[in-house]
Amino acid sequence: MQQQLFQQSQEPWTWVKGYLNSRQQSLLLTEAEAYPYERPEVTVYGKAHKIPRTQIWFGDEGVEYKYSGLLVVPTPWPYYANRLRHQLSKDFGFVSNGVLVNRYAGGRDCMGWHADDEDELVPGSDIASVTLGEGRDFVLRHNDTGEKRILHLESGDLLLMHYPMQQTWQHSLPKRLKQEGTRWNFTFRQLIPGFHAGD
Numbered sequence: 008m009q010q011q012l013f014q015q016s017q018e019p020w021t022w023v024k025g026y027l028n029s030r031q032q033s034l035l036l037t038e039a040e041a042y043p044y045e046r047p048e049v050t051v052y053g054k055a056h057k058i059p060r061t062q063i064w065f066g067d068e069g070v071e072y073k074y075s076g077l078l079v080v081p082t083p084w085p086y087y088a089n090r091l092r093h094q095l096s097k098d099f100g101f102v103s104n105g106v107l108v109n110r111y112a113g114g115r116d117c118m119g120w121h122a123d124d125e126d127e128l129v130p131g132s133d134i135a136s137v138t139l140g141e142g143r144d145f146v147l148r149h150n151d152t153g154e155k156r157i158l159h160l161e162s163g164d165l166l167l168m169h170y171p172m173q174q175t176w177q178h179s180l181p182k183r184l185k186q187e188g189t190r191w192n193f194t195f196r197q198l199i200p201g202f203h204a205g206d
């Protein structure tokens with residue numbers, strides 16, 4: 008497959024536009040439309056609130072993920088999400104044992120500033136993010152300089168976030184009130200299995 012690779016050489020990410028072809032997008036999207044999403048309540052700075060999007064965590068057995076104080080037990084891998092994980096492994100040697108799928112039902116749904124730097128992530132591992140559906144601005148902000156970058160991620164795009172990006176940049180998906188379409192985002196991660204077994 009011919010791919011267009013945008014490597015911002017001094018930046019710790021690689022943007023692969025059109026990584027998934029239209030057939031791959033359509034098969035994954037049909038599957039993603041049927042996932043049993045949840046809108047959990049999380050506690051941020053001591054205050055409980057429902058997240059402004061829905062999500063589901065798929066992963067290997069024992070790969071539990073703690074997110075804003077919430078322990079998420081993995082749902083077994085669905086067929087096409089698992090196929091994509093193997094494709095990432097074949098194409099980039101990118102290994103993962105879980106994927107967080109976020110569903111943004113229009114431009115009101117969003118994700119605030121954060122870094123994916125939870126303790127259960129395998130130290131030094133990368134994160135692979137795949138977008139489906141509506142294109143949205145994905146915004147990065149450097150921790151020290153405050154410099155911002157906006158990547159308009161379209162359906163089928165892959166963003167490989169290389170170590171140590173999560174230590175030097177935060178990211179967010181801001182509201183875009185004029186946008187109405189649904190966007191799905193798959194972030195494939197490598198977690199330490201059993202990390203939360205004693206919790």
Ligand SMILES: O=C(O)CCC(=O)C(=O)O
Pocket residue numbers: 107109118123136145178179180192194
């Ligand atoms: O939807 C996106 O592109 C961002 C997802 C994200 O930041 C995350 O899963 O941690």
